Amino acid sequence: xxxxxxxxxxxxxxxAGMVVGIICxxxxxxxDTNGQHTRFWTNFLHNSVFFTxxxxxxxxxxxxxxxxxxxxxxxxxxxxxxxxMFLAVGLVLMSIIALGLIFGWHxxxxxxxxxxxxxxxxxxxxxxxxxxxxxxxxxxxxxxWFFFAWKLRGFSIIEDxxxxxxxxxxxxxxxxxxxxxxxxxxFSSALVFWQWIMSxxxxxxxxxFAWYSGASLFVSMIAMxxxxxxxxKSNGYYQNVSSEHFHDLGKYLFAFSIFWTYLWFSQYMLIWxxxxxxxxxxxxxxxxxxxxxxxSNLAINFLIPFFILMRNDTKRKVGSLIVVxxxxxxxxxxxxxxxxxxxxxxxxxxxxxxxxxxxxxxEAHGESVGRHVGxxxxxxxxxxxxxxxxAVHHASxxxxxxxxxxxFLEFGTLIGFLCLFLYVFYAQLSKANLIAKxxxxxxxxxxxxx
Amino acid sequence: MRKxxxxxxxxxxxxxxxxxxxxxxxxxxHLDIYDVYSxxxxxxxxxVLGLAESRLHIAGFIYGMLGTLTAFLGMTWIFTKDWPIIxxxxxxxxxxxxxxxxxxxxxxxxxxGMTVTYFVxxxxxxxxxxxxxHDRITDDKFCIAFDxxxxxxxxxxxxxxxxGATLIDxxxx
Numbered sequence: 001x002x003x004x005x006x007x008x009x010x011x012x013x014x015x016a017g018m019v020v021g022i023i024c025x026x027x028x029x030x031x032d033t034n035g036q037h038t039r040f041w042t043n044f045l046h047n048s049v050f051f052t053x054x055x056x057x058x059x060x061x062x063x064x065x066x067x068x069x070x071x072x073x074x075x076x077x078x079x080x081x082x083x084x085m086f087l088a089v090g091l092v093l094m095s096i097i098a099l100g101l102i103f104g105w106h107x108x109x110x111x112x113x114x115x116x117x118x119x120x121x122x123x124x125x126x127x128x129x130x131x132x133x134x135x136x137x138x139x140x141x142x143x144x145w146f147f148f149a150w151k152l153r154g155f156s157i158i159e160d161x162x163x164x165x166x167x168x169x170x171x172x173x174x175x176x177x178x179x180x181x182x183x184x185x186x187f188s189s190a191l192v193f194w195q196w197i198m199s200x201x202x203x204x205x206x207x208x209f210a211w212y213s214g215a216s217l218f219v220s221m222i223a224m225x226x227x228x229x230x231x232x233k234s235n236g237y238y239q240n241v242s243s244e245h246f247h248d249l250g251k252y253l254f255a256f257s258i259f260w261t262y263l264w265f266s267q268y269m270l271i272w273x274x275x276x277x278x279x280x281x282x283x284x285x286x287x288x289x290x291x292x293x294x295x296s297n298l299a300i301n302f303l304i305p306f307f308i309l310m311r312n313d314t315k316r317k318v319g320s321l322i323v324v325x326x327x328x329x330x331x332x333x334x335x336x337x338x339x340x341x342x343x344x345x346x347x348x349x350x351x352x353x354x355x356x357x358x359x360x361x362x363e364a365h366g367e368s369v370g371r372h373v374g375x376x377x378x379x380x381x382x383x384x385x386x387x388x389x390x391a392v393h394h395a396s397x398x399x400x401x402x403x404x405x406x407x408f409l410e411f412g413t414l415i416g417f418l419c420l421f422l423y424v425f426y427a428q429l430s431k432a433n434l435i436a437k438x439x440x441x442x443x444x445x446x447x448x449x450x
Numbered sequence: 451m452r453k454x455x456x457x458x459x460x461x462x463x464x465x466x467x468x469x470x471x472x473x474x475x476x477x478x479x480h481l482d483i484y485d486v487y488s489x490x491x492x493x494x495x496x497x498v499l500g501l502a503e504s505r506l507h508i509a510g511f512i513y514g515m516l517g518t519l520t521a522f523l524g525m526t527w528i529f530t531k532d533w534p535i536i537x538x539x540x541x542x543x544x545x546x547x548x549x550x551x552x553x554x555x556x557x558x559x560x561x562x563g564m565t566v567t568y569f570v571x572x573x574x575x576x577x578x579x580x581x582x583x584h585d586r587i588t589d590d591k592f593c594i595a596f597d598x599x600x601x602x603x604x605x606x607x608x609x610x611x612x613x614g615a616t617l618i619d620x621x622x623x
Contacts, residue, residue, distance in 0.1 A: 269546045273538070310511070312503075449493065 004237060004430040014423040021416005024409045031409075038348040039403070041106040043410055045097055046340050047417035049196050050333055052090030052142065053217035054224055054421070059084035059149045060185055061221065063178035066152070066171075071444030072248060075435060076229055076241055081156055082428035083221070084149035089424050091142045094196070098139050101132055110202040110347040122203050122278075130199050138195040141188045148181045156436055163438040171440060189214055197336070201343035204282045208267040213339065215260040219301070220332045222252045223325035228425070230318055237434055243316040244448050250315030257305035257328065264298070285342050290404055293338050300331035333414060337406055345403050454622045458484060459606045460583050460595040461615030466492045469592040472613035473498050481609060482600040487583065487593040510564040517559025521552040581623035591616075 028040040062080040065073050073080070100106045110116055110123065111130035117123040123130070152174055159170040190210035198209045206212075226249050232238050271279045286294045305324050314320040406414075436442060463469045469492060476483055477500065486499060525548045529535065534542045569575055587593045596606045598620075610618045 265546075265549060269549065272546050273540075275539075 002237065002434045003432070004232070004426065004434055006426050006430055010426070011423075014419045014426070017415050017419025018423065019416075020412050021414075021419065024412030024416060028409045028413070036107050036348055036352070037105075038107065038344055039409075041097075041100065041108050042340055042344045043413045044093075045108055045196070045200075045344075046336055047413055048090065048093035048097065049340075050217070050220070050336050051086065051417055051421045052094060053193075053213070054221045055083050055086035055090060055149075056142075056145050056185065056189065057214070057217045057221035058225070059087070059145065059152070059181070060189075061218070062152065063148075063181045063185075066175050066178035067182060069175070069441075071441035072245065072448045074439045074441040074445035075245070076225075076238055077156065077436060077439070078429060078432055078434055079225060079228055079232075081149075081153045081432075082425050083224070085146075085153065085428040086421055086424050087142060087146040087149050089420065091139070091146055094139055094142055097196075098132075098135055101135055107347060107351050108344055109199055110350065111199060113351055116350065126202065130195075130202060134191075135195055138192045141192055144188070145185065148177060148184075151177050152181075153432075156439075157432050159438045160433055160436060165438055165440050165442065167438070168440055197339050200340050200347070201282055202347070203278055204343075206267050206271070206279070206282075208263055208270075212260070212263040212267055213336070215256060215263050216301075216332045216335050219253065219256045219260055220329050222249060222256060223328045225249060226253065226321050226325045227329075230322060240446050242448070244450050245445075246318070246321060247312075247316045247450050248448075250309055250321055253321075253324065253328065254305060254309040254315065257301060257309075260332075261298070261302040261306075264302075282343075285346070286338060290338060290342060293334060293405065297331065297335050297338060300327055301335060304328070304331075334406070337410070341403055454581075456484075456623050457598040457620065458583060458595050458623055459598055459601075459603055459618070459620045460593050461606075461610035461613075461619075462584060462586065462591040462593050462617040463614065464591065464616055466495075466592055468614055469594065470495060470498055472594055472609075472615070475613055476594065476609060479609065481596065481605070484595045484597040484600070487587045487595065489588055489590060489592075492592070506564055506568060509567050510560045513563030514556045514560035516563075517556040518552055520559065521555035522548060525551065581621075583621055583623070584617070584619065 025040060025043065028043055029037055032039060058080045062073075062077065062084060064070075065077075097106075097108070101109065101112050104112075107113060109130070111127065112132065117127055155170045155174040155177070159167075163170050193210045193213045194205075197213055198205060226246065229238060229241055229246070229249075233241055268283060271283060304327050308320055308324050309315055314324075461472075463472060466488065469486070469488065473483065473486060473495070477498070483499070486495065488495070526543060529544075530542045536542070537544070537547070540547065582588065583593060583595060584591065594610075594615075598606070603620075607618060
């Protein structure tokens with residue numbers, strides 16, 4: 001029976017990466033000047049959401065395959081099982097954010113600040129959903145997701161010893177749990193993404209947002225799967241995962257990159273067309289102050305996978321798949337950067353600027369950019385504190401490492417979280433046989449042909 | 451009028467696995483296969499037959515790009531030069547509003563272009579008579595056909611008998 005054993009070099013490399021991440025997080029924490037540690041907390045939230053999302057998408061797709069009686073993936077289904085086990089770590093990471101919310105360690109969310117809510121009609125209206133209790137519900141949902149992941153992995157592993165290639169007992173059980181997981185994750189993921197990411201821009205909302213960010217995570221998950229499988233195959237595991245399987249994964253990467261673009265554009269165009277101030281401000285801020293990220297986001301996540309993976313042969317070749325997968329994972333990480341950072345920075349400035357920003361929503365946000373500079377400048381003239389100066393700096397210059405562009409500390413943090421993800425993944429992968437030998441669909445997977 | 455100038459000898463098979471193994475044997479024996487017919491696309495038949503990859507998709511890409519350019523440049527010209535209209539206070543050159551139409555025309559050009567190209571290169575069209583070697587090829591039988599100018603009748607017959615063809619017949623098409 002083949003099991004994966006982590007080479008000591010790989011383990012020390014991953015631990016070194018995690019140390020880099022911790023150092024970067026510490027540097028971010030101590031380099032902060034205004035005492036809010038916004039950059040630290042946004043980096044933490046950004047990466048926690050990204051990798052937790054990847055693992056829940058692995059579980060989602062695994063359940064889809066079970067529910068559809070799919071067989072093509074069965075050879076490497078342990079990869080998705082191991083990826084979904086990262087949900088336990090994601091639960092811890094997001095619990096830290098939730099604890100910070102309860103004890104006021106951070107100001108990531110505008111709605112968590114009671115003084116702002118009192119002065120803001122819109123936040124009051126939304127306070128029945130945007131509050132700490134509902135945030136804890138979202139953490140509870142992750143716990144339930146992990147329960148499903150643990151359950152499904154359990155059926156898969158017990159099948160190795162107690163099942164048989166003609167015995168569908170565990171398949172039926174796994175299918176029942178998968179089919180119950182799908183509607184649950186469909187609705188609960190929307191709640192989770194709204195709470196975690198969309199509520200960073202507490203005044204703004206988009207009904208498409210959950211799908212859009214979910215598609216982003218799904219593409220990243222497929223790209224991650226491709227890279228991991230190529231790595232494992234080059235190290236002598238999964239020799240039967242052929243170009244046929246990579247072709248299918250490549251098709252998913254291609255199709256869901258287009259799907260992501262479709263949702264991105266649908267969200268953008270409706271808001272652009274309707275031009276309602278409270279909605280438009282989201283894109284206005286990003287287009288004016290983050291133009292490089294805003295447009296390169298589309299180029300990286302749509303044009304590159306679209307044109308490279310359009311051909312039949314690029315989906316089957318290792319080289320082109322590696323290039324596209326790396327680009328796409330990084331691109332969607334940037335996508336999440338762009339979802340979280342501007343709103344969090346805005347909140348930080350609002351809170352630093354004091355209560356003068358309250359009142360009606362349109363006043364504070366309708367023409368946020370112009371007003372922002374004006375208000376902050378006025379405060380500096382009044383002898384305002386250094387944070388207001390930071391706000392002026394932000395609004396007037398196009399570049400601020402860590403906020404308008406990812407700086408070295410952001411990349412270091414990404415490396416840290418990526419290594420944590422891979423460390424947990426390989427640890428989980430080595431706990432079970434690499435190939436589910438008693439899965440009735442294994443033979444179908446071995447002879448898969450597209 | 452169509453000229454019946456090909457002498458075809460063909461064999462019918464019951465099963466697609468029989469068909470593929472027969473095609474493999476024919477390729478190994480260097481028998482020049484005129485064509486293979488089946489009621490549905492048989493998986494893995496193309497590489498066994500040694501058919502080159504179709505270039506239709508390259509034509510499709512070009513048609514698609516043509517559609518993209520037609521739509522985008524057309525709308526740009528119409529709404530900025532020819533007949534500028536203000537819609538909902540948006541600028542004349544409103545790129546996001548053009549995107550859906552550009553997408554639709556890309557799909558339309560690619561699909562119609564590929565369909566027409568397919569019909570032209572296959573000689574299909576109104577009034578074309580397509581000879582059918584045997585009616586059951588359109589139902590449940592799989593057929594290998596040889597042109598008797600390239601493969602002589604006796605070796606074709608022995609090949610069909612050896613590979614388990616259930617019916618052997620000749621037809622002029």
